Amino acid sequence: EVQLVESGGGLVQPGRSLRLSCAASGFTFDDYAMHWVRQAPGKGLEWVSGISWNSGSIGYADSVKGRFTISRDNAKNSLYLQMNSLRAEDTALYYCAKCGRRFLESAFDIWGQGTMVTVSS
Amino acid sequence: SYVLTQPPSVSVAPGQTARITCGGNNIGSKSVHWYQQKPGQAPVLVVYDDSDRPSGIPERFSGSNSGNTATLTISRVEAGDEADYYCQVWDSSSDHPLVFGGGTKLTVL
Numbered sequence: 001e002v003q004l005v006e007s008g009g010g011l012v013q014p015g016r017s018l019r020l021s022c023a024a025s026g027f028t029f030d031d032y033a034m035h036w037v038r039q040a041p042g043k044g045l046e047w048v049s050g051i052s053w054n055s056g057s058i059g060y061a062d063s064v065k066g067r068f069t070i071s072r073d074n075a076k077n078s079l080y081l082q083m084n085s086l087r088a089e090d091t092a093l094y095y096c097a098k099c100g101r102r103f104l105e106s107a108f109d110i111w112g113q114g115t116m117v118t119v120s121s
Numbered sequence: 122s123y124v125l126t127q128p129p130s131v132s133v134a135p136g137q138t139a140r141i142t143c144g145g146n147n148i149g150s151k152s153v154h155w156y157q158q159k160p161g162q163a164p165v166l167v168v169y170d171d172s173d174r175p176s177g178i179p180e181r182f183s184g185s186n187s188g189n190t191a192t193l194t195i196s197r198v199e200a201g202d203e204a205d206y207y208c209q210v211w212d213s214s215s216d217h218p219l220v221f222g223g224g225t226k227l228t229v230l
Contacts, residue, residue, distance in 0.1 A: 035219070045156070045164065045207050047219040062122065062217045095163060104219070105211035107154035107169035114163060 002026035002110050004096045009115030012086055020115060022079040022096030027110075030054070030074035033099035035108060036081050038092035038117075048094070049081065053102040063089075086119045093117075123212040125222035132228040139195040141225045143208030146189060151210045153191040155184060158224075159204045167206075168193060195227070203229045 008020040022034070035050035049060045049070040058070060069082040079096055093116050097108035126144040133139040143153060153171050156164040166175050168184035171191065181196045195202055208222040 037221075044205075044224040045158075045209075045221045047209075047221060050219060059218055061219075100169065105152070105213065107152075107166055107209070108156070108164070109166050109169070109175060111163040111165070 002098075004098060004110060004112035006094065006096050006112045006115035009094065009117045011118045011120065013121050014087060014119055016086055017082070017084045018086060018117060020081040020083065020094055020096075020117070022112060024077045024079065024096075024098070027098070029072075029077040031102060033057075033102055033104050033106065034072060034079045035097045035099065035104070036070065036079075037095045037097055037108070037111075038090075039095070039114075040089075040092040043092075046092070050099075050104045051079070052104055057104055059104055083117070086117075088119050091117060091119050122215050122217035123210065123220045125208055125210065125220055127206075127208060127222040127225045129223070130226045130228065132230055133195075133198050134230045135198055135200060137198055139198050139202070139227055141193040141195075141206050141208075141227065143191040143193070143222050144189055145191075145210065148189055148191050148210065149187045151186075151212065153184065153186050154209045155182075155193045156207045156209065157202075157204045158207065164207065198227075198229055200229050203227055 036048040093114040095114045096112040098110040099106040100109045155168040158164040171186040172184040
């Protein structure tokens with residue numbers, strides 16, 4: 001079964017850091033680009049960051065550029081999101097999503113269930 | 122960055138056809154993807170590359186894209202189709218290349 005399982009969310013104070021992980025199974029992880037997408041409570045979907053199959057292409061939303069870093073470990077079938085200098089507006093459910101192809105621009109054909117990040121003092 | 126505009130809500134009776142639009146500047150030159158999200162669940166891809174359907178998605182779901190508007194069409198709407206629907210594109214010319222529309226709540230009357 002193709003599956004994505006996120007972890008690492010929680011309650012964190014403004015200005016602190018958090019690292020999210022996404023464990024992939026049921027498919028050849030290093031054949032596909034991967035992304036992080038977030039959804040604030042009661043709001044729509046917002047793209048956060050994406051990484052190509054070999055980490056050769058990486059993109060970030062303007063709202064997180066310079067604060068968040070995406071990475072992947074193909075040997076461990078895992079995707080990561082290092083989040084620094086967190087702000088209240090980063091509070092959201094963070095989804096890991098698999099692309100249908102190796103490159104960033106293809107559609108997300110598999111989504112995880114998400115991990116909640118709450119930034120509050 | 123590129124902007125996608127969706128109507129906040131669309132209502133349709135069971136058995137009728139729902140059309141959800143996604144507006145953007147020359148969106149017809151881009152590939153549009155559509156996602157369905159039911160309450161408390163992760164999004165599901167229902168149409169990709171304007172008009173292709175992933176395996177397992179009913180033929181009732183179809184898409185088109187031309188000019189400044191892309192459209193998701195749901196034929197013979199069922200109660201189970203009630204959900205939020207989001208369009209998405211990749212704009213390679215932008216520093217913020219991946220964009221979602223604001224979402225449309227489909228209500229089945």
